[in-house]
Amino acid sequence: RSHKPSYEVERRLRLLRPVIGDLPQDVEDATVACEKARTAYITDIANKEAQGGDWDTYATWEAWDEAHVNCVEVVLQHRSEIEALHAVECPNCPWDGHTIFPWEE
Numbered sequence: 001r002s003h004k005p006s007y008e009v010e011r012r013l014r015l016l017r018p019v020i021g022d023l024p025q026d027v028e029d030a031t032v033a034c035e036k037a038r039t040a041y042i043t044d045i046a047n048k049e050a051q052g053g054d055w056d057t058y059a060t061w062e063a064w065d066e067a068h069v070n071c072v073e074v075v076l077q078h079r080s081e082i083e084a085l086h087a088v089e090c091p092n093c094p095w096d097g098h099t100i101f102p103w104e105e
Contacts (some may be wrong), residue, residue: 037067
């Protein structure tokens with residue numbers, strides 16, 4: 001809520017919901033790997049901060065970046081399947097493939 005314009009918050013919260021159907025397994029795997037790498041990076045920063053020591057977190061940041069790039073690639077490979085699932089689970093959603101605020105572009 002604090003990082004989005006106030007006029008967008010209601011729509012974002014109303015449209016936000018968990019996926020009910022099955023996503024392709026490699027999408028799930030890539031998402032889990034990305035989240036694990038993100039958590040490791042955040043933990044690394046917190047540990048370095050708590051120790052007051054060296055802030056060299058490049059290795060964990062690089063691992064997170066690599067996992068994120070892989071996740072995006074996997075999602076793009078399955079875009080049509082994901083969009084078909086979205087159409088079933090979220091009828092009448094204003095998502096146009098780029099935004100939930102198409103009138104603002």
